[in-house]
Amino acid sequence: MNIAPMTPQEERLxxxxxxxxxxxxxxxxxxxxxxDCYCRHCGKPLRPFMGFWYDHGGILLCxxxxxxxSLLPLWLSRKLSITVKxxxxxxxxxxxxxxxxxxxxxxxxxxxxxSAVLSSAI
Ligand SMILES: [Zn+2]
Numbered sequence: 001m002n003i004a005p006m007t008p009q010e011e012r013l014x015x016x017x018x019x020x021x022x023x024x025x026x027x028x029x030x031x032x033x034x035x036d037c038y039c040r041h042c043g044k045p046l047r048p049f050m051g052f053w054y055d056h057g058g059i060l061l062c063x064x065x066x067x068x069x070s071l072l073p074l075w076l077s078r079k080l081s082i083t084v085k086x087x088x089x090x091x092x093x094x095x096x097x098x099x100x101x102x103x104x105x106x107x108x109x110x111x112x113x114x115s116a117v118l119s120s121a122i
Contacts, residue, residue, distance in 0.1 A: 027042050028042040054074075054080070055077070074092070
């Protein structure tokens with residue numbers, strides 16, 4: 001049996017089919033299209049910087065847990081517009097300043113308590 005060599009057009013089509021077969025969702029292993037941003041089967045983001053931590057909820061949670069560290073996922077996000085990122089940055093800055101102020105106030109309270117305890121002990 002003799003098989004004729006593939007024409008360049010057939011070869012391109014074959015490569016395209018192989019590429020599409022290799023594009024699969026990492027979570028559910030279902031095939032996905034090359035231009036898809038999210039899996040059509042399970043909803044997992046297929047591109048970087050588009051997951052939960054790069055959206056409003058994730059950035060809010062990150063701000064509450066880690067304060068200004070949330071600026072990193074905020075500015076890496078591909079989901080949010082530049083206006084939204086600027087608004088979030090102002091909010092995160094104000095919240096961080098408030099946290100710093102409260103930390104300083106608690107330091108003052110603790111140091112006053114310690115000096116009062118020490119002076120009464122002597
Ligand atoms: Zn999936």
